[in-house]
Amino acid sequence: MSTQLANSIDAGGYNFAYLDEQTKRMIRRGLLKAVAIPGYQVPFGGREMPLPYGWGTGGMQVTATVIGQDDTLKVIDQGADDTTNAVSIRRFFARTAGVKTTELTTEASVIQTRHRIPETPLQAGQILVYQVPIPDPLRFIEPREVETRTMHALQEYGVMHVKLYEDIARHGHIATTYAYPVKVNDHYVMDPSPIPKFDNPKMDDSPALQLFGAGREKRIYAVPPFTRVRSLDFEDHPFEIQRWDESCEFCGATESFLDEVITNDQGGRIYVCSDTDYCRQRQHTTPKKQEAYP
Amino acid sequence: MYVAVKGGEQAIDAAHQWLAERRRGPKETGELSVSQIRSQMRLAVDRVMTEGSLYDPELAALALKQASGDVVEAVFLVRAYRNTLPRFLYTCPLDTRTMTIQRRISAAYKDVPGGQVLGPTYDYTHRLLDFTLMANGDAPQGPEPATEPLEACPRVLEMLNREGLIEGPDGQTEQSPGNQDPEPGDITRDPLSYPADRSVRLQALARGDEGFLLALGYSTQRGYGRNHPFAGEIRYGQAAVEIAPEELGFPVVIGDIEITECDMINQFGGNQTEAPRFTRGYGLGFGQSERKVMAMALVDRALRARELGEELSTPAQDEEFVLSHCDNLDSSGFVSHLKLPHYVDFQSELVLLRQLRREFQQRSEQRSPSSGQVSSESKQESEA
Numbered sequence: 001m002s003t004q005l006a007n008s009i010d011a012g013g014y015n016f017a018y019l020d021e022q023t024k025r026m027i028r029r030g031l032l033k034a035v036a037i038p039g040y041q042v043p044f045g046g047r048e049m050p051l052p053y054g055w056g057t058g059g060m061q062v063t064a065t066v067i068g069q070d071d072t073l074k075v076i077d078q079g080a081d082d083t084t085n086a087v088s089i090r091r092f093f094a095r096t097a098g099v100k101t102t103e104l105t106t107e108a109s110v111i112q113t114r115h116r117i118p119e120t121p122l123q124a125g126q127i128l129v130y131q132v133p134i135p136d137p138l139r140f141i142e143p144r145e146v147e148t149r150t151m152h153a154l155q156e157y158g159v160m161h162v163k164l165y166e167d168i169a170r171h172g173h174i175a176t177t178y179a180y181p182v183k184v185n186d187h188y189v190m191d192p193s194p195i196p197k198f199d200n201p202k203m204d205d206s207p208a209l210q211l212f213g214a215g216r217e218k219r220i221y222a223v224p225p226f227t228r229v230r231s232l233d234f235e236d237h238p239f240e241i242q243r244w245d246e247s248c249e250f251c252g253a254t255e256s257f258l259d260e261v262i263t264n265d266q267g268g269r270i271y272v273c274s275d276t277d278y279c280r281q282r283q284h285t286t287p288k289k290q291e292a293y294p
Numbered sequence: 295m296y297v298a299v300k301g302g303e304q305a306i307d308a309a310h311q312w313l314a315e316r317r318r319g320p321k322e323t324g325e326l327s328v329s330q331i332r333s334q335m336r337l338a339v340d341r342v343m344t345e346g347s348l349y350d351p352e353l354a355a356l357a358l359k360q361a362s363g364d365v366v367e368a369v370f371l372v373r374a375y376r377n378t379l380p381r382f383l384y385t386c387p388l389d390t391r392t393m394t395i396q397r398r399i400s401a402a403y404k405d406v407p408g409g410q411v412l413g414p415t416y417d418y419t420h421r422l423l424d425f426t427l428m429a430n431g432d433a434p435q436g437p438e439p440a441t442e443p444l445e446a447c448p449r450v451l452e453m454l455n456r457e458g459l460i461e462g463p464d465g466q467t468e469q470s471p472g473n474q475d476p477e478p479g480d481i482t483r484d485p486l487s488y489p490a491d492r493s494v495r496l497q498a499l500a501r502g503d504e505g506f507l508l509a510l511g512y513s514t515q516r517g518y519g520r521n522h523p524f525a526g527e528i529r530y531g532q533a534a535v536e537i538a539p540e541e542l543g544f545p546v547v548i549g550d551i552e553i554t555e556c557d558m559i560n561q562f563g564g565n566q567t568e569a570p571r572f573t574r575g576y577g578l579g580f581g582q583s584e585r586k587v588m589a590m591a592l593v594d595r596a597l598r599a600r601e602l603g604e605e606l607s608t609p610a611q612d613e614e615f616v617l618s619h620c621d622n623l624d625s626s627g628f629v630s631h632l633k634l635p636h637y638v639d640f641q642s643e644l645v646l647l648r649q650l651r652r653e654f655q656q657r658s659e660q661r662s663p664s665s666g667q668v669s670s671e672s673k674q675e676s677e678a
Contacts, residue, residue, distance in 0.1 A: 014378060015378075018378075020378065020380075043484075043485040043487065044485060045482070045483045045484050045485060046485065047377045047482075048370075048373040048374050048376070048377040048623065049374065049377075050374040052370065052623070052626065052627035052630055052631065053623055053624050053626075053627025053628055053631075054627040054628035054629075054630065054631030054634075055627065055630075055631050055634065057627075077634070077635060078635045078636075078637045078638045079638060082302060082303075083635050084305070084306060084634075084635075085634050085635070087302070087303050087306060088306065091303075114634075115636070115638045115639060116638055133628070133631070143614075144614055145487075145488055145614060145618075146488050146489075146614065171650050172650070172653060173646065173649070173650065175646060175650075177639070177642035177643050177645065177646045178638070178639040178642045178643075179639075194636075194638075194639050195638075196638050196639065196641070196642040197642070198642070216624050216627060216628055218485035218486075219485075242642060242645045242646075244645070257638065257641075258641070259637050259638070259641055260641055260644065274637065274638055274641075
């Protein structure tokens with residue numbers, strides 16, 4: 001994080017990174033509390049952003065608050081830098097904060113993401129900002145905020161295990177494939193945002209600071225660097241991540257999260273890395289796959 | 295082919311350009327001016343101001359123009375702008391007793407001091423399309439303003455309150471001591487938390503979506519939390535806005551705003567220690583927003599069920615349900631986000647679903663090894 005206070009610069013009549021400094025101070029206080037209590041959902045006075053709720057306003061408020069003029073920003077959606085919403089958010093900060101942007105995971109000091117954690121391991125000093133739709137992992141079991149706050153306070157997480165158990169009883173597997181609940185620092189059960197469970201292990205003991213912003217629900221939470229993050233499971237049904245029999249069409253990767261791309265209406269499909277930067281780096285360093293494109 | 299999956303910067307730019315062209319429409323027709331929208335689409339402007347929670351008819355009209363008439367989109371534009379404005383101080387509470395009345399009706403009494411003032415309303419129009427408007431016919435001149443000044447219009451509910459027949463505006467009995475106004479909450483600064491106090495609830499309802507509140511209010515009339523409403527008084531007109539800067543020590547008027555206010559008279563409670571009296575629900579909106587403020591008053595009253603010791607059994611009485619879902623920026627944003635890519639989550643579900651189907655297949659083959667035809671069909675399907 002750039003610790004310098006961002007000077008206000010003129011960005012078409014708006015403050016640096018859009019939010020006014022009082023709002024940033026309020027959010028920073030929330031972030032400090034969130035970092036001090038890993039996994040705890042801190043209510044904050046979320047503001048209306050010029051993008052719709054549900055499109056990353058929470059992540060944008062966090063990014064706007066932590067970013068300084070010396071930072072380099074990367075924005076991904078579904079792992080890709082060139083999906084429409086990622087393009088839109090990156091442009092927003094290029095316009096309102098004038099910061100340097102990048103598509104390289106290794107070059108970024110702040111990475112805002114929706115639904116993925118980059119494949120390239122993060123480093124100390126980097127900040128990963130997650131966009132969060134529904135911050136409370138208990139919400140789909142108990143819709144009432146009044147109830148779930150008490151359940152978190154008392155670590156009353158039995159219902160969550162019952163839900164996972166019911167999955168196993170019905171399907172033979174835990175049927176949660178994304179937004180897979182984790183336990184942070186052996187206390188709070190936390191929603192990792194709708195990342196695939198494939199990415200959950202990357203959160204554990206990460207050297208990077210992980211911040212989560214839910215704009216519509218007005219909650220912030222955090223996982224400080226080097227914090228234990230454990231995916232919920234059972235001894236006889238240990239946590240597993242997705243695997244593919246295929247490899248990436250472009251870089252041949254077998255260890256990355258693959259998107260399925262339908263190529264025709266005859267059932268033809270290829271698999272490609274969801275992380276576009278990772279894929280591009282591999283294409284530079286490893287020879288292309290031999291098979292011809294169908 | 296693969297490129298088509300990802301959106302590009304060019305695609306976004308082109309979409310914006312196309313949108314701008316469609317907003318303007320064919321060049322042969324004249325362009326709508328903001329002042330035309332402000333004066334001729336005033337009820338839409340009022341709704342945008344109310345739900346945008348910013349009193350500025352000109353900006354609301356601009357937002358409607360920019361949003362091609364999409365009210366929710368216009369509300370969004372106004373809210374995002376409002377969010378960047380500095381906040382100097384709170385105004386004094388509006389004194390609607392002394393407002394300049396343009397319309398004032400009570401459905402509880404045939405006549406009330408100050409009289410029934412019909413004002414500009416669609417209420418008794420016959421909903422027949424007026425084709426002269428299409429033929430650029432001139433609108434008729436409005437009636438001459440009355441020469442004698444309007445009588446003072448005391449609030450209808452205050453007259454009831456004097457008799458002790460209804461609770462006070464704050465829900466307290468008329469003898470409640472002290473009667474100091476607590477500092478109101480502000481959901482634009484502090485996140486909603488539950489249980490919310492009434493000032494916070496009213497703020498959320500005032501900003502809430504008219505359609506949502508209308509449906510909830512309607513549901514209470516149909517028996518889902520019935521509370522026997524009478525439209526005690528609805529008034530529309532101009533009220534003076536006052537501020538009291540500390541260094542001055544007295545209030546000064548900074549301008550007039552148009553508002554609509556609704557006082558609902560609702561069923562009475564009472565118990566061993568308290569005499570029965572009517573209860574009330576309250577609604578307030580910018581401009582002429584009668585449908586909104588009536589719906590708001592019905593829902594306000596329904597949300598007071600807990601405080602009044604009523605049974606809680608319907609959606610309109612459920613504070614978390616109503617307040618968490620009444621904001622149309624929240625709801626339209628979250629619904630529309632389904633248009634964003636979800637490739638990764640969908641892929642995760644596909645992987646699991648294929649695995650589950652494969653295992654199901656294996657299990658059913660073990661159970662009935664003879665039914666080969668059925669299983670080969672479903673195998674095809676599972677791999678399609």
